Amino acid sequence: MLFLPARKLFLSSSSKTFLLLKSSTAPATYACLHSLHDCSSTSPRTLRFYSSSRFFLHLSYQRASRCSHTPYSATPVPRQFSGVNDESLGKQFIDDKKLMILRKKLQEIGIDGSSCTPGRYNGLVCPSCKGGDSHEKSLSLSVTEDGGAAVWTCFRAKCGWKGATTRAFAGVKSTYLTKSKIKIKESRRTITEESIGLEPLSSKLLAYFADRVISGETLRRNAVMQKRKGDQVAIAFTYHRNGKLVSCKYRDTAKRFWQEANTEKIFYGLDDIKEASEVIIVEGEMDKLAMEEAGFKNCVSVPDGAPPKVSAKELPTEEKDTGFQYLWNCKDYFVKVSRIILATDGDKPGQSLAEELARRLGKERCWRVHWPRKDHISSFNDANEVLMFLGADAVRVAIEKAELYQIQNLENRCS
Structure with missing residues (x-):
């Protein structure tokens, strides 16, 4: 039997907005239709969606107090939102089960992700270096919008701990347990301005630099750009070697930094x-x-x-520095x-x-x-x-x- 991945489907009809959910463990035959607004009709309806294959989705709903469902699958009922529209609905969909498992896995390696917001970069104290003497929040943790995966990097010069999860149900990969072992040379990513989503600086960021007496000409010569992530905009400092983009470092106006993963340090x-x-x-x-x-x-x-x-130890070798x-x-x-x-x-x-x-x-x-x-x-x-x-x-x-x-x-x- 054919199995399809979990999907979201948005159906809009004038003032009515619907959210289609399908269980990730059930066949594609059945799904549930959840209404985010009271339905104007008093009679039950049945919607059928046919694909080019023999399988179809049977959906029905009945009027209820803001939310109704069918008993055909074990799909969890989603959290209810106020003031939801088509554009923001996808951003607010978080799988609570995945997020709970992800936070538990992060906790096992010392990262407290209990207060971290999915879809954003979060500044934390690094469990590897403890933020140094000042206990600075040098660890940048990014959780995907659905709460299913995370990546992190510590930007303290003497630490550099980084890692990632594939998905919440998979294992955790990081340098936390292997820092004392022989360093394996990583393959570097090939990036371009287009592949990482860079764009010219907005008038707001140009004004930000002007307040710091940095001209537009200097910004253009150094290829300073910006990157959008949801409703956030970050400054993008591009790193080049022989005219080729090899890395990119980001900074928001709150002076939080993060860098493109697996790129060259120069x-x-x-x-x-x-x-x-x-x-x-x-x-x-x-x-x-x-x-x-x-x-x-x-x-x-x-x-x-x-x-x-300053380190009190002898100067390390190139491989260990x-x-x-x-x-x-x-x-x-x-x-x-x-x-x-x-x-x-x-x-x-x-x-x-x-x-x-x-x-x-x-x-x-x-x-x-x-x-x-x-x-x-x-x-x-x-x-x-x-x-x-x-x-x-x-x-x-x-x-x-x-x-x-x-x-x-x-x-x-x-x-």
Whole structure:
């Protein structure tokens, strides 16, 4: 006997809206028709749907208090919605059984998905790294709209835990239990702007960047785009190598980040330092764009932010240096570079990032930027903040006054 997958069918007739459900465990012969509004007719009706095969769907309904069904299958009665229309109905259909099983599986590996909303990205504390000293919500968890599957990634530089479920009834695959084992090289996805659904920036996001003194010309040159997911719109920072799109990182206006799964880890703006003898490294994509507004195109940004502190361990090998894999993936770009200016954030994680980069790139060719002071207590934190409050000239002065990294550390020890 032929079995078909579970389906939803929407039937609209003036003010009447119907939802067709079919049990995923029953043959395609029978289904149930649930009315989301009271039917105007007082007599029972029978609807028959014939296909090109011998099988058909027998549907009937009787007037009831907002919802009626037939006894032909064991399909669960769906939750009732208020103010439902054809457009929003599909978005609100969640399989409670699948969601319950999915949350249980996530709980087994330490992810608390009890408060996560299907169809959206949810920020959580990573069970692998615990969010570091600050307990930041660095784990991005995405649950499908029906509640049947999930993917997640931790964006802390020293963690990188990621994984996925196929469906709620299948197993869970993640790096949580295999992080200490030998890393298997993953096959990278081939992506294009069309395949991942990118589109030009809207006027709203252009205004968002304008408030941060980033021009439309700079955004176009760096191929900054946007991506829609339901009613959400995220900024899309595209990562290119030799003109080819190899990765994409997303950011919403609440400053939550996530990245295309199974894509290459590289510096943002990598093609801008090809054959360069002097390179500026910043901590975020916004700072890379701010540097360009100040006249510096030979600038790249790290993709994963900064570690909370400097590691006390010896420098790991390339295979085990997972937190800085993007640096090893781009090592050929730094072979001929004689001067590397570390313009990371001025806070403690930013200083830790500068130290970790200098350890790997060689402190003898690194310079460190000190951002100008706000007052006698504090200083500006990054390139974009300086650009917004002091202008492009102040950014250029800070770069020109960068200090040789070894001399800087020697003076700190002497003092």
